[in-house]
Amino acid sequence: MKTCRTHLLLCAGTGCVSNGAFEVMRSLEEEIKRHNLTEEVSIVATGCNGFCERGPTMVVQPDGIFYQRLTVDKVPHLVEEHFLKGRPVKELMYTEAKGRPPVPRMNDIEFFRHQVLIALRNRGRIDPEKIDEYIANDGYAGLARILKEMSPEEVISQIKKSGLRGRGGAGFPTGMKWEFARRSAADLKYIVCNADEGDPGAFMDRSILEADPHSVLEGMLIGAYAIGASRGFIYIREEYPLAVERIKRAIRAAEEYGLLGERIFGAAFDFSLRVVRGAGAFVCGEETALMASIEGKMGRPRPRPPFPAESGLWGCPTNINNVETWSNVPVIILRGADWYSSIGTPSSKGTKVFSVVGKVENTGLVEVPMGITLRKIIFDIGGGIPGGKRFKAVQTGGPSGGCIPENKLDLEVDYEQLAEAGAIMGSGGLIVMDEDTCMVDLARYFLAFLEDESCGKCVPCREGLQRMHEILDDITEGRGTMDHLVLLERLANTVKKASLCALGSTAPNPVLTTLRYFRDEYESHINEGRCPAGVCKALIRFSIDPEACTGCTACRKVCPTDCIAGERKQPHKIDPDRCIKCGACHEVCKFNAVRKT
Amino acid sequence: MMTIKLKIDKQDIEVPEGTTILEAARMLGIRIPTLCHHEALKPYGACRICLVEVRAGTARASTLVASCVFPVRQGLEVTTDSDEIREVRAGLLELLLARCPGSRQIRELAGEFGVHETPYTPRDHLCILCGLCVRVCDEIVGARAIDFSFRGQALDVKPPLLTPAGTCIACGTCTTVCPTEAVKLEEIARVPYGHAVSETHPGERCRVCGTHPTKPEFPANYDDWFPK
Numbered sequence: 001m002k003t004c005r006t007h008l009l010l011c012a013g014t015g016c017v018s019n020g021a022f023e024v025m026r027s028l029e030e031e032i033k034r035h036n037l038t039e040e041v042s043i044v045a046t047g048c049n050g051f052c053e054r055g056p057t058m059v060v061q062p063d064g065i066f067y068q069r070l071t072v073d074k075v076p077h078l079v080e081e082h083f084l085k086g087r088p089v090k091e092l093m094y095t096e097a098k099g100r101p102p103v104p105r106m107n108d109i110e111f112f113r114h115q116v117l118i119a120l121r122n123r124g125r126i127d128p129e130k131i132d133e134y135i136a137n138d139g140y141a142g143l144a145r146i147l148k149e150m151s152p153e154e155v156i157s158q159i160k161k162s163g164l165r166g167r168g169g170a171g172f173p174t175g176m177k178w179e180f181a182r183r184s185a186a187d188l189k190y191i192v193c194n195a196d197e198g199d200p201g202a203f204m205d206r207s208i209l210e211a212d213p214h215s216v217l218e219g220m221l222i223g224a225y226a227i228g229a230s231r232g233f234i235y236i237r238e239e240y241p242l243a244v245e246r247i248k249r250a251i252r253a254a255e256e257y258g259l260l261g262e263r264i265f266g267a268a269f270d271f272s273l274r275v276v277r278g279a280g281a282f283v284c285g286e287e288t289a290l291m292a293s294i295e296g297k298m299g300r301p302r303p304r305p306p307f308p309a310e311s312g313l314w315g316c317p318t319n320i321n322n323v324e325t326w327s328n329v330p331v332i333i334l335r336g337a338d339w340y341s342s343i344g345t346p347s348s349k350g351t352k353v354f355s356v357v358g359k360v361e362n363t364g365l366v367e368v369p370m371g372i373t374l375r376k377i378i379f380d381i382g383g384g385i386p387g388g389k390r391f392k393a394v395q396t397g398g399p400s401g402g403c404i405p406e407n408k409l410d411l412e413v414d415y416e417q418l419a420e421a422g423a424i425m426g427s428g429g430l431i432v433m434d435e436d437t438c439m440v441d442l443a444r445y446f447l448a449f450l451e452d453e454s455c456g457k458c459v460p461c462r463e464g465l466q467r468m469h470e471i472l473d474d475i476t477e478g479r480g481t482m483d484h485l486v487l488l489e490r491l492a493n494t495v496k497k498a499s500l501c502a503l504g505s506t507a508p509n510p511v512l513t514t515l516r517y518f519r520d521e522y523e524s525h526i527n528e529g530r531c532p533a534g535v536c537k538a539l540i541r542f543s544i545d546p547e548a549c550t551g552c553t554a555c556r557k558v559c560p561t562d563c564i565a566g567e568r569k570q571p572h573k574i575d576p577d578r579c580i581k582c583g584a585c586h587e588v589c590k591f592n593a594v595r596k597t
Numbered sequence: 598m599m600t601i602k603l604k605i606d607k608q609d610i611e612v613p614e615g616t617t618i619l620e621a622a623r624m625l626g627i628r629i630p631t632l633c634h635h636e637a638l639k640p641y642g643a644c645r646i647c648l649v650e651v652r653a654g655t656a657r658a659s660t661l662v663a664s665c666v667f668p669v670r671q672g673l674e675v676t677t678d679s680d681e682i683r684e685v686r687a688g689l690l691e692l693l694l695a696r697c698p699g700s701r702q703i704r705e706l707a708g709e710f711g712v713h714e715t716p717y718t719p720r721d722h723l724c725i726l727c728g729l730c731v732r733v734c735d736e737i738v739g740a741r742a743i744d745f746s747f748r749g750q751a752l753d754v755k756p757p758l759l760t761p762a763g764t765c766i767a768c769g770t771c772t773t774v775c776p777t778e779a780v781k782l783e784e785i786a787r788v789p790y791g792h793a794v795s796e797t798h799p800g801e802r803c804r805v806c807g808t809h810p811t812k813p814e815f816p817a818n819y820d821d822w823f824p825k
């Protein structure tokens with residue numbers, strides 16, 4: 001790295017790139033050249049720094065000024081003011097709300113202030129395409145240490161002591177998993193990195209691979225040494241082209257540096273890695289389906305035991321961990337198990353990356369210590385609910401997670417607490433919902449996703465999800481009865497208990513948690529034929545209040561089915577038989593005369 | 598070989614390592630219902646009818662596992678019949694009965710668990726997608742003339758890649774393993790056609806016995822060919 005006065009760390013994660021980060025970068029380069037600043041100011045394209053909502057974003061170092069929502073036309077002014085004249089540009093800084101003063105420094109922004117970065121330690125700090133920058137930030141030092149000083153057993157005991165648990169969903173203790181694989185005697189063993197990330201709305205794994213691919217490679221190398229594996233695969237979603245490119249580049253660089261290949265660091269340790277692109281099915285993220293997919297077979301789960309540690313890829317002992325799990329490993333080795341286990345709750349150590357999406361002011365990726373409350377994530381980091389609306393529920397753990405209501409917001413997030421509330425940690429998706437969400441419709445939505453993604457192998461999941469969907473259709477379309485509720489609950493439990501893999505056994509979670517916390521909404525649909533949130537089309541009616549209607553004709557003009565009649569300046573009327581309940585009239589009426597009931 | 602000691606329905610038994618719970622239970626004469634299991638085929642575990650409760654060592658809670666695929670473990674305590682097991686099996690049979698209301702076998706098994714009608718809208722399948730035909734054709738016959746296509750609700754048994762493979766030797770093995778008589782062989786213009794559930798495809802000369810299956814005495818019922 002050349003020594004410059006100022007470094008511009010421009011986010012080049014998928015979110016910022018799609019908002020024009022590369023155009024901004026080009027324009028920055030031109031302007032910097034125009035002002036003859038190339039020797040003083042350098043630009044680094046970093047991986048995602050999490051605040052995608054405000055992209056493209058940039059951090060100016062060493063002073064830590066955070067710029068957001070950059071556009072090409074603002075660049076000339078920015079370069080001239082800040083980098084030539086030394087006056088940071090207020091208009092491009094983050095403000096918490098309109099009229100509030102800008103917050104210049106990244107570390108003072110609420111969104112960043114509460115975060116603790118371990119898995120994402122290098123995000124927004126290094127150029128992910130340069131192995132030297134990773135190495136300059138303690139990269140591969142963990143690997144060097146274990147190869148020089150530690151036996152595989154010692155590595156495993158460190159990981160066990162750290163309390164690290166799998167971040168891919170189930171939270172299985174990582175050290176224990178490694179120990180099983182270590183104990184399986186075989187000439188050939190495999191290591192797999194699960195980067196399938198199929199949960200809609202989750203993008204932490206993509207972000208890690210894009211921002212810090214070497215941290216994953218180093219984690220895998222350490223794991224390979226610990227269990228005695230000589231080959232590895234990174235199974236990565238087809239839809240992540242940038243992540244695929246970065247990880248491939250990282251592998252090539254590591255090979256050139258002798259960090260992959262034979263006799264790594266001169267030790268008796270060989271390891272080589274291949275990238276396999278996923279076939280696009282959600283179920284391929286399940287470890288046994290994933291292995292079948294790598295072997296070139298249909299991606300369908302099989303019963304366990306045998307577990308991958310006994311018989312995995314081509315019958316060899318195999319150890320599978322998630323991207324985030326792997327990226328935690330090097331830091332644990334370097335900073336010690338005691339340091340790591342000092343963060344978090346008694347049962348869940350360290351941090352977890354969450355993708356916060358939905359009805360929340362600051363959507364994005366955050367890494368927080370285990371044990372933080374949901375309230376803090378949603379209201380302090382996430383900035384609360386936009387538009388002055390009321391919070392209703394948060395779905396944790398992706399589509400097969402559970403819906404947690406307001407009175408449980410002070411729950412301290414860890415594997416056990418979430419499970420107790422009927423939800424799961426899953427891969428760390430957090431979908432925030434406001435008062436306009438119908439919980440029955442929501443349960444139906446997630447169920448429909450999982451029904452579509454079911455592999456169809458086992459009876460409870462294939463047949464059961466279909467029938468649960470039918471029941472929810474009946475309820476949301478006004479045909480529900482109280483018997484339906486009993487049946488729904490019974491069926492949900494059958495599917496949960498009997499399914500072959502975790503797709504099926506977790507799929508009823510949204511239904512079971514909404515039944516547990518929002519039963520009244522189901523009952524309103526059934527007993528009163530009413531959708532309290534005004535979402536279920538079959539249960540809402542639009543009508544015009546003749547008192548309030550001024551006869552402005554606005555609604556008549558927007559109605560796509562021409563079912564509103566009325567003369568100018570006379571009260572209008574909706575023909576309920578032809579109304580398709582699109583709500584256009586409701587939105588357009590300035591006099592609040594269109595009623596939704 | 599190592600042997601494993603366990604308890605099934607309070608009875609002690611010692612079996613070789615690698616035995617499944619189902620096999621061990623059968624040695625004791627305990628009946629566990631199955632639909633997708635066949636002794637000659639590899640474990641599959643898809644119908645879930647054979648679920649039993651297991652409790653390991655000191656664990657207080659028991660879990661449900663498919664006995665046909667679950668290998669015995671030292672000190673395991675297995676229960677093959679309980680209210681919970683019956684309830685889950687009944688739940689599964691309600692689903693299967695709704696899928697295949699016309700299947701005598703499913704109706705009979707459902708009846709055993711007190712399920713005489715289904716709460717869901719009936720469909721009109723016969724095939725329960727247990728995969729026995731697909732697996733026997735692959736693992737035993739070696740013809741691989743039928744396979745699963747699609748996934749989820751659309752899952753179906755068809756010739757591989759939806760094109761008649763021309764490898765079916767019309768041996769009829771698939772028809773004998775099918776628990777619901779969903780797969781049939783039929784003679785069309787003196788050529789036997791394997792109905793792999795929803796696709797029809799012509800048979801070829803059997804490579805093992807060399808007999809051409811189109812010979813006139815081609816029996817209507819292949820069961821006659823198997824030793825009773």
Ligand SMILES: Cc1cc2nc3c(=O)[nH]c(=O)nc-3n(C[C@H](O)[C@H](O)[C@H](O)COP(=O)(O)O)c2cc1C
Pocket residue numbers: 165166167168169170171172174194195196197198199282283284285286287288320321322323325326427501502503
């Ligand atoms: C339907 C389904 C989808 C899954 N998808 C993923 C995934 O996308 N990424 C992942 O790491 N784990 C996924 N898992 C969990 C994996 O099966 C496995 O537990 C995990 O990769 C183990 O790694 P860990 O111990 O580091 O969490 C999925 C599980 C199921 C049942």
Ligand code: SF4
Pocket residue numbers: 283300301453454455456457458459461462499500501502503504505
């Ligand atoms: S639970 Fe669903 S996804 Fe898993 S094996 Fe059964 S059908 Fe397939």
Ligand code: SF4
Pocket residue numbers: 733734738740741742743764765766767768769770771772791793
């Ligand atoms: S009849 Fe054809 S499809 Fe059936 S088992 Fe024999 S070869 Fe396979």
Ligand code: SF4
Pocket residue numbers: 723724725726727728729730731754771774775776777778779780794
């Ligand atoms: S046709 Fe018969 S044997 Fe084949 S999958 Fe269907 S039910 Fe099973």
Ligand code: FES
Pocket residue numbers: 630631632633634641642643644645646647648663664665666
């Ligand atoms: S017989 Fe065991 S799952 Fe079908």
